[in-house]
Amino acid sequence: xxxxxxxxxxxxxxxxxxxxxxxxxxxxxxxxxxxxxxxxxxxxxxxxxxxxxxxxxxxxxxxxxxxxxxxxxxxxxxxxxxxxxxxxxxxxxxxxxxxxxxxxxxxxxxxxxxxxxxxxxxxxxxxxxxxx
Amino acid sequence: xxxxxxxxxxxxxxxxxxxxxxxxxxxxxxxxxxxxxxxxxxxxxxxxxxxxxxxxxxxxxxxxxxxxxxxxxxxxxxxxxxxxxxxxxxxxxxxxxxxxxxxxxxxxxxxxxxxxxxxxxxxxxxxxxxxxxxxxxxxxxxxxxxxxxxxxxxxxxxxxxxxxxxxxxxxxxxxxxxxxxxxxxxxxxxxxxxxxxxxxxxxxxxxxxxxxxxxxxxxxxxxxxxxxxxxxxxxxxxxxxxxxxxxxxxxxxxxxxxxxxxxxxxxxxxxxxxxxxxxxxxxxxxxxxxxxxxxxxxxxxxxxxxxxxxxxxxxxxxxxxxxxxxxxxxxxxxxxxxxxxxxxxxx
Numbered sequence: 212x213x214x215x216x217x218x219x220x221x222x223x224x225x226x227x228x229x230x231x232x233x234x235x236x237x238x239x240x241x242x243x244x245x246x247x248x249x250x251x252x253x254x255x256x257x258x259x260x261x262x263x264x265x266x267x268x269x270x271x272x273x274x275x276x277x278x279x280x281x282x283x284x285x286x287x288x289x290x291x292x293x294x295x296x297x298x299x300x301x302x303x304x305x306x307x308x309x310x311x312x313x314x315x316x317x318x319x320x321x322x323x324x325x326x327x328x329x330x331x332x333x334x335x336x337x338x339x340x341x342x343x
Numbered sequence: 344x345x346x347x348x349x350x351x352x353x354x355x356x357x358x359x360x361x362x363x364x365x366x367x368x369x370x371x372x373x374x375x376x377x378x379x380x381x382x383x384x385x386x387x388x389x390x391x392x393x394x395x396x397x398x399x400x401x402x403x404x405x406x407x408x409x410x411x412x413x414x415x416x417x418x419x420x421x422x423x424x425x426x427x428x429x430x431x432x433x434x435x436x437x438x439x440x441x442x443x444x445x446x447x448x449x450x451x452x453x454x455x456x457x458x459x460x461x462x463x464x465x466x467x468x469x470x471x472x473x474x475x476x477x478x479x480x481x482x483x484x485x486x487x488x489x490x491x492x493x494x495x496x497x498x499x500x501x502x503x504x505x506x507x508x509x510x511x512x513x514x515x516x517x518x519x520x521x522x523x524x525x526x527x528x529x530x531x532x533x534x535x536x537x538x539x540x541x542x543x544x545x546x547x548x549x550x551x552x553x554x555x556x557x558x559x560x561x562x563x564x565x566x567x568x569x570x571x572x573x574x575x576x577x578x579x580x581x582x583x584x585x586x587x588x589x590x591x592x593x594x595x596x597x598x599x600x601x602x603x604x605x606x607x608x609x610x611x612x613x614x615x616x617x618x619x620x621x622x623x624x625x626x627x628x629x630x631x632x633x634x635x636x637x638x639x640x641x642x643x644x645x646x647x648x649x650x651x652x653x654x655x656x657x658x659x660x661x662x663x664x665x666x667x668x669x670x671x672x673x674x675x676x677x678x679x680x681x682x683x684x685x686x687x688x689x690x
Contacts, residue, residue: 215369215373215375216373216436216437216461218369237439238439240437241432241435241437241438241439242432242434242435242437243435243437244435244436244437245437246431246437246438246440246461247437247438247439247440248440248441248443248459249439249440249441249443249444250443250444250447250450251441251443251444251445251447252444253447254447255451257450257451258447258448258450258451259450261361261450261451262443262450262457264361264362264365265361265364265365265450265456265457265458266365266458266459267362267365267366267368267369294361294362295362296362
């Protein structure tokens with residue numbers, strides 16, 4: 212009965228109003244047995260990191276379609292480090308151009324999923340990395 | 344968990360450091376080793392918060408109302424912990440916890456700590472971890488702990504055994520006056536809130552609740568109060584908070600609070616025991632080579648007799664020779680082994 216369940220925060224940083232993808236992924240993760248905290252639209256990096264810490268999540272999934280990833284993601288990673296929470300796995304999805312991916316991964320984003328990714332790829336990746 | 348580790352965690356909690364606090368709650372949720380010891384260590388620092396329960400049907404606006412209540416309480420200088428419970432899937436064991444979407448602005452307020460929680464198999468509208476999480480939040484000296492239940496149907500009334508003040512949220516459009524006189528959640532509220540008062544039908548619900556209360560037999564506890572709110576428009580929320588505060592003040596003087604706290608302690612003890620016994624029963628019945636099912640089928644035993652045997656075995660293994668809770672550490676050692684040997688073939 213004592214099992215650590217994988218907890219994931221799905222967040223939409225910045226200004227874009229489309230969360231269909233985030234919700235599809237959240238639903239798939241729920242069905243995979245994860246506890247998914249959905250924090251809603253238009254979140255600041257501060258809100259996302261604070262929610263992740265309070266919820267003691269293993270993973271943050273960032274969904275972004277606005278093109279502001281190179282501006283928002285570094286800030287999120289910086290705040291995680293300040294909060295002593297850099298052990299949280301950060302993954303991202305949405306519309307992120309190929310040429311930006313390497314740079315984001317260098318910063319500490321573990322994996323960037325591009326359009327067309329199957330939800331099970333993201334789930335398998337998390338299971339592999341968290342090991343539960 | 345080592346003592347040093349536990350002491351550090353208690354220190355983090357007492358200092359309200361978010362990461363330590365959050366990890367402690369996870370430990371309790373996972374019923375991990377060390378969770379029991381941590382709660383024992385925190386116990387002297389608990390009991391200081393006003394625990395407010397918010398319950399009501401799905402979509403009645405509990406989260407939005409909680410968000411507004413917290414903002415007004417913060418404006419009054421109070422600190423607040425929020426436990427927001429959503430259902431765990433009985434099929435996958437996963438959960439989608441979405442209450443935070445209504446409380447986004449509160450995330451960065453240092454005087455507020457919000458934790459989302461899946462029910463993880465509990466059926467009464469809460470999670471078993473709620474009792475422990477309240478204690479953790481109380482140990483951070485929060486003035487209020489708000490417990491938001493899952494969206495309830497009619498009979499998920501565990502919150503009545505947990506909160507000092509219970510707020511039941513109603514909304515227009517969910518049925519006629521027979522619904523309001525049914526047993527269950529309509530009976531547990533200290534404050535009955537008709538939310539979404541801007542929608543048509545709100546005043547009808549209000550008058551239905553009023554006439555229902557007029558029909559109620561006299562009771563020892565003060566009669567519930569009815570009020571209307573529109574959480575979305577932030578209307579009526581200040582009045583609600585005044586009533587919550589008033590309820591606690593009255594409960595303190597009338598002895599109702601002592602009665603509620605006693606009920607919470609009782610529910611917590613029962614929950615711990617039920618969990619432990621269920622766990623041990625599961626272990627007993629899944630022991631390799633156990634032939635209880637075969638004997639049951641042959642008619643050599645009955646479920647009742649098996650249950651009695653497990654119960655006896657539990658008592659002998661765990662509690663015999665322990666005088667009271669203070670001598671729990673003094674394990675009866677060898678004697679315990681003897682008993683185990685003489686009883687191990689009972690099943």
